[in-house]
Amino acid sequence: MAEFRAAKGDLVLENVTKSFTNFTAVDDLSMTVPRGAFFALLGPSGCGKTTTLRMVAGLEQPTSGRVLIGDTDLTGSRPYERPVNTVFQSYALFPHLTVRDNVAFGPKRRGAKDAQAQADATLALVQLTHLAGRKPTQLSGGQQQRVAVARALVNHPEVLLLDEPLGALDLKLRREMQVELKRIQTEVGLTFVHVTHDQEEAMTMADTVAVMNLGKIEQMGAPEVLYDLPRTKFVANFLGQSNLLSGHVDDTDGEHIIVSAAHHKLRLRKSRAAAGSGDIAFGVRPEKTRIHNTDPGASAAGNSIGPGTLLDVSFTGVATQYLVDVPDAGRWAVYEQNLDLDRIDSRPGDTVWISWDPGHAFGVRP
């Protein structure tokens, strides 16, 4: 019988590819998850998140590439040989076992004498002690979710994989469990790889977010960094919302490049541009922009666009959202916090201009 690999260290995926008969689900993916990190794998449905997790768990073998923990190559080993546990998307609890026996399952298989005691301690951690004697079918969705987490956690895996663990819960419970999972991760200090398609969930929970699309990682980093400086169009739109305008680099001006797009010359810091020449997409977040009913003039040259026609104004309480049609530049969104006492009084049909602080603009590959 093959034996358990007690590997320790960072989780490393090296050029991992997974092809099914006529489809490549994961395409030459490389990433490193630091030991002890709360890592989120974020991407739309079908982008290969589950397949990636399954390769780490050993439930699927990569077509090519390697999966390592620390220096130990786990490629080709069986799931039960890996120091990795999974919280399945559908929980996959054993229906014939009680909650306690579900949680004790892993420790028992590894020959722990105190499997039941370990299970009880972990059930206490997820606050389920009072339900230990029940069967999974007698639990609510949220309770089943906690059992699934406890059943994986009890083994103290080197890496804990969570496949959209909160996807089946309603919004309120989901917010509660986000806080709860974060607390547990801090308490146990294990590496968590959390898969989700909810960008808000990824950003609130994780230290590092990897944005995945079509089987590849588009960009990886701290949530604030990803949000502030997206490097691809996909990231700019999947993580929050962006006003994007395609153009090309026309000129340079010291620390800035000049992007020519839709009859405007827009300034962009070199450090915030994905390319120094050629085609580029200029972007700025809606909440980083302001709206004006007069031309902001020369002082805002390069950091404004207009005139445009106001299409829609919606007041949401904290903010007012404007939708502006700028000729040849498409529709722009502007979110303004309701701070000003003398806010402009505008209504659909008005002619308006949009401006921003140059430090907030970014340039992504077209």
Added chain:
Amino acid sequence: MSALAHIGGSPSGTSTTAAPEPTKRGGMAAYLLLLPGLIWLLVFFVAPLVQLATVSLQSQFPGYPGYYYRNVDFGNYGRAIVEYWPHFVRSLLFAGLATFFAFVLAYPLAYAMAFKAGKWRGVMMICVIAPFFTSFILRTIAWRQILSDEGPVVSVLNFLHVLPGGHITETWVAVVAGLTYNFLPFMVLPIYASLERADPKIIEAGGDLYANGFTTFRTVTLPMSMPGVLAGTLLTFIPAAGDYVNAELLGSDISTKMVGNGIESQFFKVLGGYPIAAALSFTLMAVILALVFLYVRRYGTEELL
């Protein structure tokens, strides 16, 4: 099932909401919907049962074989058991063996159909069901040919010198083989259904939690299919214990007869045998019910009780 479990389990922590009391009209509708079923049961199950019970207690007119009068004569039961206890033993033994062999054959087959067959699943399903399209009697007679002294099975076994008696038909081996064969689909189908319904992710979870292939089977797959195994063993054992066709067509004249053969001969071959036949039927029913009750109590899952 979860509703039952809630009633049984201790609802600590969360509060179980009481089921809303059915309104009067709702209650009436439920009874009306039950009515056809109840009438059916009354006419086709309860009435014959009562009739059989009265027959089992009748007495013969002395000197007039074949004529009875209404009586409460429990002596019929005593006479039936004294005369037929070996048949009872054989019935239970043969049915038990057939159930065991059917399980041993059916589980791998059902497992393969559920997890390994892929596109062949439909074909395998048809193969399991197809025998039902021909008569039970015909198929059993066919087995008589297959197992006959000149048939392929005996020839091969004799050639290998592994058949002490020299033949299979007219022995208990043929009867058990026939029972196993005839009731195999009743074992395969419920086991297949329970395996097919199992979420493959649950079986993967076994591997993820450090159980190798065999341990996962023993601790996850097999327990999860227990409702199917239980249903299959009952669906095989109950009719096999009451069967008489296999013993009649494949067994010997005396030493392999089962209770069903006793009932059949008392009904159709012995003048004045009706009360004994009825008493045998009732005794068999009671024995099977008692065994099934004990079995389900011991191995039953919440889904069945």
